[in-house]
Structure formats: structure tokens, C-alpha cells
Amino acid sequence: MKFATALLNLALVGLASAGNFTNPLRQSGPDPFIVYDHDTSSYLFMQTSGNGLRVTKTPTLDGIRDSANEKLVFQNQDMKDNPSVWAGEIHKIDGNWYIYYSHKDAVWVVSGGSDPVGEYKDPVRLYDRGWSLDNTVLLVGGKNYLVYSCHSSDVSDNTIGGSSICISPLVTPTQIDQDQVTVVSRPEQTWEQSGGNTSEGPQAFSWAGQTYITYSASFCSTPDYSLGLLHLTGDDPMDAALWTKKTDAPVFKSGNGEYGPGHNGMFISPDGTELWNVYHATWHPEGQCGDDRSTFAMRVDTTNGLNFGSPVTPGVYQAPSGEGGATGQKSIIYSNSTTPLTEPTTIAAYASPEALSAPTTIGVVEAAQATVTALVDSRSCAESQSKRKRSRLIPDAY
Ligand SMILES: *[C@@H]1O[C@H](CO)[C@@H](O)[C@H](O)[C@H]1NC(C)=O
Numbered sequence: 001m002k003f004a005t006a007l008l009n010l011a012l013v014g015l016a017s018a019g020n021f022t023n024p025l026r027q028s029g030p031d032p033f034i035v036y037d038h039d040t041s042s043y044l045f046m047q048t049s050g051n052g053l054r055v056t057k058t059p060t061l062d063g064i065r066d067s068a069n070e071k072l073v074f075q076n077q078d079m080k081d082n083p084s085v086w087a088g089e090i091h092k093i094d095g096n097w098y099i100y101y102s103h104k105d106a107v108w109v110v111s112g113g114s115d116p117v118g119e120y121k122d123p124v125r126l127y128d129r130g131w132s133l134d135n136t137v138l139l140v141g142g143k144n145y146l147v148y149s150c151h152s153s154d155v156s157d158n159t160i161g162g163s164s165i166c167i168s169p170l171v172t173p174t175q176i177d178q179d180q181v182t183v184v185s186r187p188e189q190t191w192e193q194s195g196g197n198t199s200e201g202p203q204a205f206s207w208a209g210q211t212y213i214t215y216s217a218s219f220c221s222t223p224d225y226s227l228g229l230l231h232l233t234g235d236d237p238m239d240a241a242l243w244t245k246k247t248d249a250p251v252f253k254s255g256n257g258e259y260g261p262g263h264n265g266m267f268i269s270p271d272g273t274e275l276w277n278v279y280h281a282t283w284h285p286e287g288q289c290g291d292d293r294s295t296f297a298m299r300v301d302t303t304n305g306l307n308f309g310s311p312v313t314p315g316v317y318q319a320p321s322g323e324g325g326a327t328g329q330k331s332i333i334y335s336n337s338t339t340p341l342t343e344p345t346t347i348a349a350y351a352s353p354e355a356l357s358a359p360t361t362i363g364v365v366e367a368a369q370a371t372v373t374a375l376v377d378s379r380s381c382a383e384s385q386s387k388r389k390r391s392r393l394i395p396d397a398y
């Protein structure tokens, strides 16, 4: 594999203070997840980081950029030996925290207590009747379910090559009923098949009394990696017929120089009035399955259905409503302000080599040294997968 290293004399300088935050939240941040914990008035953030489970706890969205807020909450020898720990999500069930994650082509959970950044233990493999990946918890009608990516051929005779979205009841927070598995979505549309039939990264959420799942469609090493949407039209999420897919197109796809905005998390603003999408995207136009995927957060426009919009550019945005007690601020701020700088920060540069020669909208730029390793050659899916399975490093500066 050929790598090219570009030294970029460019750095974003943080303009954000209380009430604002700067995108990207992480320079390298695949598979992001966020939940706001009202008990500690903090956001809890996770991303794929390879060899362990790390939780960032911070009262402001902007605090996610500060690695000092991040804590390694679980790691065992198996994770060190097989650094393919992906897609961690932290969920509170009956007063205790659990982290669901993917490891060695299976979905797992570790159990914690009342402190989200306290001790976790007892890893349990949740599904062992076939391949599984990516995991989220859906709460409907007072019952919890695990939603994950599966191979439909392991589950039913209505099969399709590639990965699908499955659901099983969570009998306890650490056990699913493996006899009950329903395939709720198969990668049947053209936009779900670029680079290989793929439905993964499900993310369950409810908004305005309705239950939804976003999921990632198409293969991550293509610019067509995008988000699809499922809507539950009845009470029983185990009834595949009750899930309606928006079949004509993804709800969120490449745009504004950001590519492959897939595997995401959905969260609600601290005051409950706004729906937010936290996702990863890359500046590589051919897509990317590895570490060159940055974390962005943006508000979903809910005035007329769910409008996910287009990926946002790097810059300063208004923080979710209710953060730090503020309320009622709803507009999105663009970042091309020329506000004078007082305090250059050490956050990492975010820019493509192309961006250096073109006018950008990334706000105020100040000379600083940052190293961006750009993976320039295109790779086969297999190589990308292998890159994806590589150990992830926490970015050294942001
Ligand atoms: C947030 O950013 C906007 C635009 O840069 C700026 O006008 C505003 O003063 C900032 N707010 C705070 C609280 O810093």
C-alpha cells in the first residue's frame, strides 16, 4: 500500500465557547455515538478506537474535542490481541450503564454501574448463531431490543448477499433471545449495493412519538456510503411488515466535499427540543473505511418530517439547545466569520490537500503545523476491510 504524507500548514482555530462548538468534533472518529445523560448533565461520546472501549464525558458538545475528557473504561487481553473493537454504544438500562460493541465479527456487551465512566466488566457475546456487527438498543413499549447487522442467510430463507438489519428481544441487558431474530431491512435498492450489498450501523431512536432506525447503506470504501431510514408503523418491532423503508433514496449522503457520511448516532438536545445526527465523513472522494473519517454533529430539521440535510463543512456551529442551561436557540451558524482570534488552540488541522488551494469555509485559519497522512491509492474492498480492522489510534492532537 502506498501512503503519501502531506504537511499542511493549516489549522482550525477554535472560535467556540459556551453555546458554540466546532466541527469536526474529532479529526479521526469513525462510528460515533452520543447520548446526553441528564443525571450528570453530560454528553457521553464513543467512537471506534480499535483496542478498547473509551467514553468521553463532557457537559458541552465542544468538550468532545478535548481528549482529556476521554477515559478508557474497558480493555482486556482479547481486545489487545484482536484490535477490532468497533462501534461502541453506551446505554443506560434500569439505572445501570452497559456498553454494546462489536468485536471479532460479533456483537458483545460489558456491564457497568451507575457511573457512566466507572468500572465495566464481564464481556458477553450476545449472538453466536452467525455473523453479526454493529449494535444499538431500541426501546419500544417498555421493552428493549437489540438491533444489529446480520447475514439474512443465517436467519431466513428470504436471503440476499451481503449484510442486512436484524432485531432480537433483549431478555436482560446482557442476553438476547436468539430464537427470535427478524430481518427488518435487506440491501435491495441500488443505493444500498455500491461496492457490495451492505446494511450496517443501525441506530434506533424515537422522535415525536415515532420510532425510527437509521442504518448505513453501501460499502464504506465508496462515496455512496450513506444513511437509509426505517420507520416503525405499528407496535411490534419484531414484525418485519411494520417497518417501512424509505426506498427511493438515502436520507443523508455525500455533499459539501464530505464523502461517505455513514455510520452515525442520533441524539436529543439536553432540553429535548432538537434531534441531532452525529456521523463520520471523509475528505477522500473515493470513500474511506479507515481512520481518515472525522466526526461531525449537525441538527436534523424536524419542522416537516425528518430532513437530515447535507453534511456540514468544518467550522463553528450553534450547540444543541439547553446546553449549559441555554434554551431556544435554533439557528445554525456558518463558520466563515472573520472574528479576530485571541487564543489559538491545538486542535488538529482538518483540510484536504485540495482545500489548500481553494477558498474554504472553515473559518479562520492560522499557520500551524499539522501532519495529515493521506491515503492516496484506491484499494480493494478487502484491503479496505483489513485497514478497517486495524488498530485505531486516538488522534494525537485535537
Ligand atoms: C458563537 O459563534 C458566533 C459566530 O461565530 C458568534 O457570533 C457568537 O458570539 C458565538 N457565541 C458565543 C457564546 O461565543
Ligand SMILES: *[C@@H]1O[C@H](CO)[C@@H](O)[C@H](O)[C@H]1NC(C)=O
Pocket: 160, 161, 162, 187, 188, 189, 193, 196, 197
Ligand atoms: C446483491 O443483491 C442482488 C439483489 O438485489 C443480488 O442479485 C446480488 O447477487 C447481490 N450481490 C452479492 C455480491 O451478494
Ligand SMILES: *[C@@H]1O[C@H](CO)[C@@H](O)[C@H](O)[C@H]1NC(C)=O
Pocket: 334, 336, 337
Ligand atoms: C458565509 O457563507 C454563506 C454561505 O456560503 C454566505 O451566504 C455568506 O454570505 C458568507 N458570509 C460571509 C461574511 O462571508
